[in-house]
Each structure stands twice: as structure tokens, then as C-alpha cells.
Amino acid sequence: MDPERDRRPGSDPALSRSRRRFRPPRKLRATRAGWCFIAIIFGVGFAALNTGNNLLYLVLALMLAFLVLSGLLSEASLRGISVRRRLPRELFAKSENRVVLRVQNDQTRIASFAISLEDQIESEKGPETVGRGFALRVGPGESADRSYVFAPERRGDLRFDRIRVSTRFPFGLFVKSLELEAEESLLVFPEIQTIRGPSEVPRAGFDAEQRLGHARRGDDVAGLREFLPGDGLGRVNWRRSLHAGRLLVGEREGEASGEVEVLLRRPDGASEAVLEAAISRAASEIVAHLASGLRVGLRTPVARFAPAEGSLHRRELLTHLARMTRESLQRADASPVRSEPSAGRARRVAGEPLRSRRAGGMPA
């Protein structure tokens, strides 16, 4: 980290927006050596004026020419530079994700030297640098890939902002920088923890629960679940439905083979950290079980997802968890749970209380 490069005015979102509108194309900041050089120029200038010494004038003129040259060469280094960001397909909170920045020098003759890249995201405090890259030389018409490791602090929507390109080339007296617009949005999925196997999953708990469907065969009724669009009327268990006041469908053994439903309960009065831990646990279970070949469903106070498999389904479940907030959970108390059919999969939502299914019995 370089404090001279990092030094920038305080940022307020509204102020930064107006700043962006009236932003100059280049920014120039003197380094410590640069300030010393400027001071020496003033000293030599005074001495030359007071003494009228020709050679001092010559030195002064060369020092001033040096300043002009510094500006020209640094401009030549930055001109024609474009940067493209390549983000990973999935980004998980608190895990190391590699972001690639491709620097391209579009000039036909002049090489670019000492190019520093800073990737910025939009945060509550304004633009925040999350990664850096450095290219010592990018030849004319050439490109160079630089990457950095990015570990997002939290899940949810993340907006990449600008890419700041700067150089101290040629003499290290000034830092010239330009800001390239490279806005991009990405969803950060919840933090993934290591789950070693189904036996490691907690059987009961505050945060997330799961139900394992055992590979069973036969025509015996294994349990009940809610009626979903697509279910035949012949499968409705009318007696139980009348009793429960809603349509219930009998689920047969074998149908639920290799299925898991992850349950995320609403953490009453719990802290934000507990909610985050619960979401992270649920996401970890989803990822682990899908990886082990099971069909996974998700049930939260907000929505229910039928057990399914595949990358689209995985993304759907993780997206739901990534966008979940305490407010949305509180709102869900007032409205019934939505059933979310999973993309292109059988629309089956696992039924009633988990413990009854886990025990393998049908609820009475």
C-alpha cells in the first residue's frame, strides 16, 4: 500500500456523484520528491533572478523543461490504456476469489511503463479499493493480465465501480492518474463453510436444519406434502386435507430418494451475526449436498424451493439466500410462504414437519 497514491479527498456519495460528473480527465499529484523538486526550482529561480547568472538560468530552464517532459512522458504512458475486468462466475463472501484485470495498450508506437491499477467498489463510505495490479511495461498493441485476490466482506449485491490507472513514470516526481468507468454488478453468495458429510449436519438447531430422504423403494405412503401446481388430483389425500384445512398430497416412498430440504428458520430477536451464520450454514449445506449428488430444496420464512439439482437450481437457491435480509424475514411474517418452482425441475416441495419425515413416519 502506498500512502501517497492512496491519499484522496473524503467521500460523500452525493458529492462523489457530482465529482464524477465534473471530473477532470487526468489527476496529477506531486510525490514528496516532486515537492522537493518544485522547491528547488523556486530556489534556483530566485537565485537566478538575484544573481543574473547565465548558467543558473540554464539550470533553471532545464529543470522547468524536466517538469514539462515529465508531464508529456506520463501522458504518453497513460494514453491509449484500457482495462477490462473479468469477474469469477460465482463470488462467495469471505472466500478468496480471483479477479482478472486485462490492461491493453492501444497505442501503435509507444510503450506504457509502470502502470498501477486499482479496482474500486461502491461502499457506504464511497469508492473503496479492493484490489491492485501492476504492469511494468505494456508494449504498443499488447495486453497484459493482472489479477488480485478479492474476499468480499459480506453477501449481497456488489457494485464494482471504477478502475483507477496511475503511473509515476517517468521520474517519480508526480503521480498521474485517470479513472476508467467499469461499472459492473455482481451478487456475492453467502459464505461457504466446510461440511464434511451428512452425518456432520446438525440434527436440530437454531440456524439451519436439513432432512435426508433415504433411498427407499415401494408404494407405501411415506409422508404428506403440500399440493403444488402440476400435481394430479388423484394424489390428494382428501381426508388429511380436510383435517389440515389445505390440500395435501401423499408422497410415496422412493419418490423422495436422495432428497434434502434445507430449512432456514427465522432467528427471533437474534443478532445480525446469528442470522448471517444461519444463512451461511444453509448455503454451505446446499452446496455440499448438491455436490454429493442429492436433490436439494430450501425452505425459508420467505419462500420454499422444491428439491432439484443442477447448476441453475443451485444458483437460484444461493441467490435467494444472498438477498435475504432481516427486513424481508420480518415482512414474511405477515404474508404466507411463497412456493418457488425450480427452473425446469419437478415441482415438488417436501411436506410437513421435518422431524416426522426424518423419523420416516407419516404425520398423523
Add this chain to the structure above:
Amino acid sequence: MSLVASLTLWVTEQLPLWVIAIQCAAFVVSFATRTRPPSFRKSAVWLNIFMVGITTVTIRSALEGNPATISLAYFTSLAQGLQLLDARPRKSEFVLVALALFQVILASNLTDSVFFPPLLIVFLATVTWTLLVNTLAMEATEAGDPGAASRAIAPDLRRMTAWATVASVSTALPWRRKGRIYTSAGLPY
């Protein structure tokens, strides 16, 4: 760069021979032992003792009634030699460049030799090259790849140095003429 800067002071004929001899010795020792510097070159105690010696010489020169510019010339010459001997790791070579620049500025005050302008142009080329390479090395070190700077020293960097020197001189000449005219106009005689 350091040698050219020292040459500009040597042509003033204001430095005693022993100062030039010490400077030359510093050049030779620092160059000869650049790969395996002896312990005194890395010892802060020894280097500080040398610095005290240099300061004493400068003060003594001033007390003898020499002009301040000559005393400063003693100081910059010897301090540059010491800086070359200093083999401790440092972030940049800006101090060396600053000392060389001071020598040139002092020399411009102390001489009207015809050799000064050509030396100044050679100094300009060397200082441009030094600063270019030093900046690249600094940036590469900061980026965690100290060896990259040597790889970047390509023909286009040498071309750039040559171009920059010519451009500096051609940019400087009109300013210099302007400065002279103003000075002449301001003089009462």
C-alpha cells in the same frame, strides 16, 4: 550521473585536490565492492562518523572565510561520496539525484567555463536515465517483483531517454533566452 555532477564542480577549480581525491576514492570503492560490500559500508556507526567528518570540514571551510557556495560544494561533493558508499538498502535514489543536482547548481554559480554547458547536457541525459530506471525499480519493488525492472530496460527505454534529453534541451533554450532578456532589462547598468 554522480561522476558527471562531480565533473561540473571539478571544472570550477574551486575544490582542493584532497576533496577530489576522496571523491574519486569513494567512486572506486563503491564500484569495486558493489556486489560484496564490506561491513563498514553497511554500518550505520561508520557512516555517521564519516558524516560528522564531512560536517566538520564544511564548517571549518566556512570559518576560514570561504564563500558559502564553496563550503556547500565541499559538503555536496563529500556527501555524495558517502551516499555512494552507503550500501544499506533504501527505497529510492532520490537523495543521490538531489545531491548531484545541488552540485550542478553550485557549479553554475562558481564557474563560467565553456565545458559547463556540454557537461550539463550529459548530466541531463544521465539523470534522465537514472530517474527512469529508479522509478521503474521502485514501482516494481512496490508491486512485489524487484527483478522486473531489469527486464523492462529495453531499447525503447533508451530511445525514450535520448528523446527526453533532446526535448528537454530544446524546451529549455527559449526559456533561457527569455530569462536573459528579462535580467538584462532589469539591470541598472
